[in-house]
Amino acid sequence: MTQAASQRAYHHGNLRAELLEQAVEQLRSTPAEQLSLRAVARALGVSQTAPYRHFSDKEALLAAIATRGYRELLEQLATARDAGGDSAAQQLRLVARAYVDFAGRQEQLFKLMFGPLVQPGDDYPELREVSRETLLLVQAILQHGMHSGEFEEQDIIYLANASWAGIHGVATLRVDTPGLYSKHIDLLRQIDVAVNAFINGIRRRDT
Structure with missing residues (x-):
């Protein structure tokens, strides 16, 4: 230009x-x-x-970038969820894959969104709200699984945090140690193993 x-x-x-x-x-x-x-x-x-x-300082610019990143992530997670049909377990698998894929394609943006430079706080209400929406999407999937009888009834907040922590770990490893997946570990298999282990732990078992 x-x-x-x-x-x-x-x-x-x-x-x-x-x-x-x-x-x-x-x-x-x-x-x-x-x-x-x-x-x-x-x-x-x-x-x-x-x-x-338009931006009071660099942090304000970074917050705007992170907000945009969360909106993009949220859109991709929602698309993945919708592709999972009515099965909460399948929705979780596809959302996890979309999450790790986003991290791999947008490495620096992913680091900014979840790193220490800009965290959702009172100074950036839009950032705080859209970051919360991504967690609410996972909570809604888990709640659906409980209502449908797929999953055991549990505290939804702690359960959502546990599911996010597991797949965020895989995504972080992909970003920080890319050689691990390119040379030694099949990435999609690793994602599915992580999600299935979580699902098996919360799956409803009829007594």
Whole structure:
């Protein structure tokens, strides 16, 4: 984008979207710690002060990126859930695969979303809400499994946290130690083993 085009976009109120898009693109190859508002502005050909009209500081930009990431993740998890039909167990398997796939395709974004730089807090209500929605999606699947008789009745909050912790561990290993899955372990099999172990632990057993 030329400087003139960028200035026109800014004039029409689109600079925030352009800045966010550029930052997401840079994040594909640059760790979040190394992103800067100035570099993003320079890439768009706008002044170094222009981004501060839309983001108070770098943390605000990172929070906006993380919010966008959670929305993308939530959409993919919902699609995976819907593909699982009426079986809560199958929904969990497909959601787990979608979660790990997202982590593998968006490594730096995944690290930002779940890392220490930006955490959902009072300063970023949109980020807090959309991150909560991803956990609520898992809770709803587990609740469905309890109502349908697939799973034993348990405390839904703790159960959802346990299921998330297990698959998040697989996703984190994929991001941090990619050689493990590319050389030694079949990734999809590992996901299914992890999810099936969890499902077997909560499956309803008729007495």
